[in-house]
Amino acid sequence: MRVTGLAIFVLAGLSAGAGWADPPSASVRPPVRPGAPGAETPGPTAPGIVAAEVQSVQSLAATRLAQLEVPSSLRPSPRGTAAAPAAPVTEVEPHAQARASDAGFARWIEGFRARARNAGISDATFSQAFSGIQLNTRVLDRDRNQSEFTRALWDYLDSAVSDTRVRNGREALQQHGSALDGIERRYRVEAEVVAAIWGLESAYGHMRGDTNIIEAMATLAYDGRRRDFFEEQLIAALRILQAGDVDARHMTGSWAGAMGHTQFMPTSFLSFAQDANGDGRRDIWSDNPVDALASTANYLAEHGWTYGQPWGMEVVLPRGFDFSQSGERVKRPVSHWNAAGVRLTNGQPIPDHGRASILLPAGAAGVPLVIFDNFHVIERYNPADAYVIAVGHLSDRIAGAGPFRAGWPRGDRALSFAERQELQRRLTAAGFPPGNVDGIIGPNTIDAVRRYQAAQGLVPDGYASLAVLERLR
């Protein structure tokens, strides 16, 4: 979980066929995201975790980067709502530039010290936390070089819910079974769901990130593109140090501020972290994952998790299904969908877990899902539909379920950021305004696509595909 307040996630875009940002080059690390381990080097590849998984986590992280800014999410948003193009990196002689920045950074730290004091941070805490801290140029590089390329949902799911990650999840569940059982009983959140988040956020603890959080948050706050957000995270990080949960040297995470096994931003930590083993510290960083897992369960519980309710289920739509009724904004009692002929893949009616929506993350040619309220609880961790589907599906796979039955339109490619903006501009020009031209395929854009498709006599599945863009051209 991350921080309250963040968010962008790349994933979000996916939901409608947009994609995730690819890892900027094969570079080592995921961009910001909260979810990902932000270390510069992939964490130790522990026995049992295959390199492929590590790699995929990195991609994942990268993926998450950017698409929506959802205020209530935990994660920080890497790029800011506007997904502004990265600032051009000035071509200045590197050493001279670094020296000038360092002087400015030192002055900024002194100014920030007064603001921290006003927020209740003692001089002792501050001095200890900032001892040895320097402007971290790798953090700035990551922040400025987030890719505009996107991955298709199915490519993302291939790595997020790979056989390796499923297998490692089952092993993790066995190894930490009694702790996870205790967490499930106490917080009323299924162990498989907690394990799935752990698997996506840090490859079950193998990629927690090794960037000094004070240094990363101070660097990003000083940089100024999202100063208020990162100053808030920095103050929260100082509060954590002052409370004694961890010392500055061990408070590490991703370059974007996500910490520990399940990648909490500092503000999320303050609101939701738990001391599950009773040693007096909420330690989400150490090798023992129990505090982090309990913190994640607590986060979901506090955001309204309903025990026993699925996140979603794959369904089969009847011939003649009214696609204008799809999308997460249309919530109906399960009885409505059953009466309309929607069925589970085994032919049974949908079980009654409350009001539900029919979600078509890749349009009529992809996997159709019925989603329940818990889907939206996972969105509080990361608002991207793709992330939510990955967590939900991974949890089902860990629990023993098989892969999705329906396929994906694998011949399609994801739209780039520029193409998503073009799609939004062209929808507006055609009389179907999607709201902001922000490159984020959210519910407004999906609705606009749906209305355009209906007017054109196409299947109104809301899928923001290249075919729709080409037709608009």
Ligand SMILES: [Ca+2]
């Ligand atoms: Ca503890």
Ligand SMILES: [Ca+2]
């Ligand atoms: Ca959504």
